[in-house]
Amino acid sequence: MPIPVKQGFQKPRPLPLHPGSDGWETAVLLTERWLARKERVDALLEQLKPGLPAQERARAQQLFFGVVRWAGRLESALAGLMVHAPRTKVRAVLLVAGFEMMGPGAEPAKIVHYAVERAKTVTSAKEAGLINAVARKLAARLAEAPASVADTYAHPDWLVARWEKAFGAETTRQLLEWNQQPAPVYARWRATGTTPPGFLAPTQWAGFFEIKAGHWEEVRALAQEGALYLQDPSTRLALDLLAPQRGEAILDACAAPGGKCLMIADAMKHDAVTSQVDESLKAGTIVALDEPGPRIERLKENLNRVPAGIEVSLMPADLRRAGPRFFQEFNLPEQYDAVLLDSPCSNTGVMRHRIDVKWRLQPGDFAQHATQQLALLRAAARLVRPGGRMVYSTCSLESEENEEVVQRFVKEGRGWKLESYRHAYPWVDGHDGAGAFLLRKT
Numbered sequence: 001m002p003i004p005v006k007q008g009f010q011k012p013r014p015l016p017l018h019p020g021s022d023g024w025e026t027a028v029l030l031t032e033r034w035l036a037r038k039e040r041v042d043a044l045l046e047q048l049k050p051g052l053p054a055q056e057r058a059r060a061q062q063l064f065f066g067v068v069r070w071a072g073r074l075e076s077a078l079a080g081l082m083v084h085a086p087r088t089k090v091r092a093v094l095l096v097a098g099f100e101m102m103g104p105g106a107e108p109a110k111i112v113h114y115a116v117e118r119a120k121t122v123t124s125a126k127e128a129g130l131i132n133a134v135a136r137k138l139a140a141r142l143a144e145a146p147a148s149v150a151d152t153y154a155h156p157d158w159l160v161a162r163w164e165k166a167f168g169a170e171t172t173r174q175l176l177e178w179n180q181q182p183a184p185v186y187a188r189w190r191a192t193g194t195t196p197p198g199f200l201a202p203t204q205w206a207g208f209f210e211i212k213a214g215h216w217e218e219v220r221a222l223a224q225e226g227a228l229y230l231q232d233p234s235t236r237l238a239l240d241l242l243a244p245q246r247g248e249a250i251l252d253a254c255a256a257p258g259g260k261c262l263m264i265a266d267a268m269k270h271d272a273v274t275s276q277v278d279e280s281l282k283a284g285t286i287v288a289l290d291e292p293g294p295r296i297e298r299l300k301e302n303l304n305r306v307p308a309g310i311e312v313s314l315m316p317a318d319l320r321r322a323g324p325r326f327f328q329e330f331n332l333p334e335q336y337d338a339v340l341l342d343s344p345c346s347n348t349g350v351m352r353h354r355i356d357v358k359w360r361l362q363p364g365d366f367a368q369h370a371t372q373q374l375a376l377l378r379a380a381a382r383l384v385r386p387g388g389r390m391v392y393s394t395c396s397l398e399s400e401e402n403e404e405v406v407q408r409f410v411k412e413g414r415g416w417k418l419e420s421y422r423h424a425y426p427w428v429d430g431h432d433g434a435g436a437f438l439l440r441k442t
Contacts, residue, residue: 017044019052023059024096025122026052030064031092034356041068041356054216062182066099067092069180069355072154074098077141081134090127093119097135101142108139149173153180155358162363166399174427175397183352185211186431187219188235190266190305191227205233205431226305231259234349234432237422238342238393239263241438248284248337253319253380255288256295258302260342265306283309287332292316320379327383335385343373345394345401349426349433366400373401377409381416384441389419393436397425402435415442 017033020026030044045061052060067074074095085091097115101108112135119128146152149169150160153176163172187209189196197218200209208231211219222228239260244250244267252261268284288303290296296316306312313332315322319341324334346369347357377392384390392409394401403421410416421437 015047016049017047018049019057019060020122023052023056024063024118026056026060027063027067027096028089028092028122030060031067031095032089034064034068035092035095036088038360040360041065042354063096063099065182065355066102067095068359070099070102070154071095071359072156073102073142073146073151074154076147076151077138078134081137081141082130086130087123087127090119090123090131093123093131094134094138097131098138098142101139108136108143112136112139149176153177155179156361158363159358159361163397171427175425178426179351179358181352185230186232187211187223187228188231188263189228190262192266192270194227196228197222200228203233205236208233208236229259229262229302229305231263232350232353232432234395234424234429234434235260235263237424237434238340238391238436239267241420241422241436242338242340242389242391244268244284244338246283249333250284250286251333251336251339251380251383252286252288253339253341253376253383254290254343255314256290256293256299258288258299260340261286261288261299261312262302262305264340265310265312268310269307282311283307285311285313285333287313287315287327287336289315289317289319289322291318320375322379323382334383335388336383337385337388339380339384339388339390340393341376341380341390342393343376343401345369345373345396346398347395348397349395349424349435352426353432366398369396370400370405373405374408377405378412378414381409381414381441386441388441390416390439390441391436392439393434395432395434397433397435402437406437406439410439416440417442 017029020029030048033039033044034041077098078094093115097111100106100111112132115135116128116132119131148157150157155176160172160176163175167175186203187200188207189200189209196209199212199215199218201212203210223230242264244264246268248268250264252264255261264286288299290299300314303312303314315330317326327334346361346365347354351357380390392406396402406418410418416439419438419440424431424434426433
C-alpha cells in the first residue's frame with residue numbers, strides 16, 4: 001500500500017542538464033556546471049537528462065568523477081599557466097584533459113590533440129588555441145613530483161594535517177589512497193529463501209554482494225522488484241547494535257533515503273519467520289522521520305518496499321521539534337522500544353563515494369556538526385521508553401562527531417549508559433568508515 005506523505009513543502013526544481021554528443025563532451029558539461037554552481041556531484045548526475053548510450057554515460061561519469069576526485073592536483077598544476085581566467089567551459093576542457101593525462105599509460109600528446117580538436121566545437125577556434133598552449137604546459141606540470149602529501153592525493157592541506165594529528169602520517173596516507181580509488185558497488189540481498197544470481201560476487205560480509213560491471217540492467221530490475229538494495233556493508237554496524245526484534249516499535253529518526261529502514265524491516269520480518277510465529281501477525285512498527293525536503297520522495301519510494309506485516313509510517317518533520325505530542329497527534333507511538341539516530345555528519349568516512357565532500361568541508365564544520373548531533377541525541381532520547389535503547393551512528397571518522405558527542409550526552413546525567421560501540425575504518429575494514437554506539441535508557 002502506498003505510503004502517504006504529509007504535504008506542506010515544495011520540492012525544489014533541479015535545473016536539468018542536457019548531455020553532449022558523447023561521454024567526453026558530457027563530462028566537460030558536468031565539470032563546467034560543477035565549477036560554476038558548486039552543486040553536489042550526486043545532484044548533478046540526477047539532473048543529467050537521458051539521451052546517452054549506457055557506455056557513453058559511464059564514460060562521462062568516469063571522467064567527471066576523476067576531475068572532481070583529483071581537482072586539487074589539477075588546479076595546482078594549472079595555477080599560473082594563464083594570465084587571465086578563461087571561460088568556465090575552457091577550464092572544464094583543461095581539467096578533463098588533465099585528468100586523462102594522469103591515467104596509467106597516458107599519451108599526453110594524443111590527449112592534447114584530441115582536446116584541442118573537440119574544443120573547436122565545444123568552445124571556439126580562438127579558445128582551442130589557448131587550450132593547445134596551456135594543455136601542453138599542464139602535461140609537463142603533471143609529470144613533475146607533487147609538492148606535498150596533500151597535493152599527491154588531492155586533499156585540502158588542513159584536512160590532511162588534521163588526520164595526521166589524529167591517526168599518524170602512515171595511516172593518513174592509507175586513508176588518502178583509499179579515498180582516491182573508485183568505489184566498488186555493493187548490494188544487500190533482500191529476497192530471503194532465494195539464491196542470488198551468479199553475477200553478484202559474495203563478500204566477507206554476510207548478505208552483501210559486490211556488483212561487477214556488465215549487469216546493470218539486471219541489477220536495476222532486481223532493485224525495482226525489491227530483491228536487492230544498493231548499500232555499503234558499513235551500514236550493518238548500526239543495525240547489528242540496534243538488533244530489531246519482532247513486534248517492537250522502532251523509530252528511525254533521520255531516515256532518508258531509507259536504506260537502514262529497509263534493513264530494520266527485513267530484520268523484524270526475518271525474526272518473525274525464524275521464530276515460527278503466524279506471519280499474518282504484525283511483525284513490528286516502524287516510524288520513519290526526516291526533515292521535509294526533496295529526499296522525502298526517495299524515502300517514500302524505498303518504504304514502499306517494506307515487507308508485508310511491518311506497519312510503517314513516514315513523517316516529514318524536524319526531530320528536534322517532534323516531541324511525544326507530535327506523534328500523539330498522528331496516532332503514533334509516543335515512546336519506542338528502540339530509536340536509530342543515523343545523524344547528519346561530515347561524511348569523512350565515505351569520501352570514496354562522496355567524492356566532492358573534501359572540497360565542501362571547512363575546518364569549523366566538525367564543531368557545528370557535533371553541536372547539532374548532541375541536540376538530535378537529546379531530542380531522540382525523549383522518545384525512548386524506560387529500559388529501551390538508542391543507537392547513535394555516523395559515517396564520520398572524527399572522534400569529535402562520534403565518541404565525544406556520546407560522552408557529552410551520557411555525562412549530562414539523563415539516565416543513559418553506553419553499552420557497546422563499533423568503529424569501522426576503511427584502511428582496516430575494507431569498506432566505508434562509520435561509528436555506531438548502543439545506549440540504554442536506565
